[in-house]
Structure formats: C-alpha cells, structure tokens
Amino acid sequence: MCETMNIGGELRVFNKPLTMGILNLTDDSFYSGSRVAGNESILQKATQMLDEGAEILDLGAYSTRPGADDISEKQETERLIDGIKVVKDMYPHAIISADTFRASVARKAVCAGASIINDVGSGILDKEMFDTVAELGVPYVLMHNRGTPKNMNDKAVYQDVVSEVIFELSEKIDSLRRKGLTDIIIDPGFGFAKTVEHNFEMLRRLGEFKMLESPLLVGISRKSMIWRTLETTPEEALNGTTALNMLALERGAGILRVHDVREAKECIALMQKVHVN
Secondary structure (H helix, E strand, O other): OOEEEEEOOEEEEEOOOEEEEEEEOOOOOOOHHHEOOOHHHHHHHHHHHHHOOOOEEEEEOOOOOOOOOOOOHHHHHHHHHHHHHHHHHHOOOOEEEEEOOOHHHHHHHHHHOOOEEEEOOOOOOOOOHHHHHHHHOOOEEEEOOOOOOOOHHHHOOOOOHHHHHHHHHHHHHHHHHHOOOOOEEEEOOOOOOOOHHHHHHHHHOHHHHHHHOOOEEEOOOOOHHHHOOOOOOHHHOHHHHHHHHHHHHHOOOOEEEEOOHHHHHHHHHHHHHHOOO
16 A cells, blocks of 8 residues: 545655544444543543554544434534544644544534544435535545445345445545545445445455555454354454454555554554565
C-alpha cells in the first residue's frame, strides 16, 4: 500500500496498511467491549488504542448492527460531537473518523475535528451525503450496503456477490469523482446485506476489489461470520478475527477496522516481514 491522502489539510503518505480503532459511543453495539460511555471511558479507550499504534480512531454514535433501533439525529449528534471533542482536546493531532450516514451529522463532526467520514449508508440513507463530503473535501469511506439496519438482511440476494458489490461501488465512485471528491476509501461491507456465505466469498476474492483503484478497508472484527462459524460469541472471536485479518492483508487490505488494535498491528508487522524485499 502506498497512498497519499489529504487529511485535515495535510498530505499524508501511507506506505503500509493502517489500523482503524473502533469506539462505539452507544450502549447497544454488537460487541460489548467496543462500547464506551462518558468522557473518562472514551478517553481511556482512545489512549489505549493510540498507544497501541492506531493511526485512525473511528467514533460512531449510531448502532448499525442488523435490527438496531433508530435514534434521533439530535441524540446521535450530541453523542458523537462530545466524543470527538474529548479526544481532540487531549490528542489534537489524532486522526478521527466519524462513523455516520447522516450528512448533517457529518458536517458537524468535521467542524468538531473529524478528518474522515465513514458512511455505512454509502449515500443511500441520506441523499445529501455525497454533496456534503464533496464540499467538505474530506476522505470518505464508501461502504457497500443495501437497505437500512432494520431490513438489510432481507436484501442479501445476489447472483454473484463480488461482481455485484464491485459494480454498485463503482457507480458510486464515479458519482463522487464527478462531484470532485478524490480521496475515496472503499469498504465491501462485510456483514451488511450479506450472509455468512457472502462474506467468505468476498474474503476469498478480495483481490478483485483492486480494480476499483481505491484504498481497501476491511472491517471483519469479531463479526458474526467468525463467531457463528466457530459457534462461539463476539467476546470469543479475537483469534478468528486475527486469522481472517491476516488473510485480508494478504489479499490487499490497506486498512483494518478493528476492536483490538495491538493484535491488528502485530498482523501487519508479520505480514510485512513475510513480504520484505
């Protein structure tokens, strides 16, 4: 991986895979270990992840697990902005990604100090999102999805999941680039409108996503494709996560979105050792 990205007005060069640490400012995300509430808890988790080497912190205040309840824009905004400010006050140079599908929340998050927008809605859940991120000029994580958290499982119907996901992402990339946005990160959307079988098919064929010519983010940390297959729980899925993160790196992942930063950094270090020239 050798990418340049304009983050916070500064051109940054990334010559190795990155880790994005997950901080969920909610009380109902699928993995309890990622939930943080209150300034002290947020700061403690952010400090741990930064100390372990996370290049990006991904803060989200709206649970997007399948079947999750809706919360108001006001509630999401308050949670997210408060979290961003807590982290930026202590770590002003930290790169923060705001995990939101709402354009108005994205705008306020960037004003509060976020440098990246991570949109699980891929512009579908808020039609203003593409224009907003293009205007803001911030890197944008375009994740493949269909439907809403309430009905996404009903839309997991594909003839060829990889080809269809690539096609749907490519149309959106074209739209974003026509609007002038250049820093686009793609996420195939593991677990979003996908069955367990679809997820493993995408992982097997992850290299095909290189045709989109954008950095590839993989978010499989502790997801059901792991713990359902192993007949365990999200809390017991770290070993499986590490195994699949290694496969994702081998197949071209440029960013690992994870709950466990230290283990992901170790994956990257070992993979780089294997591929040393």
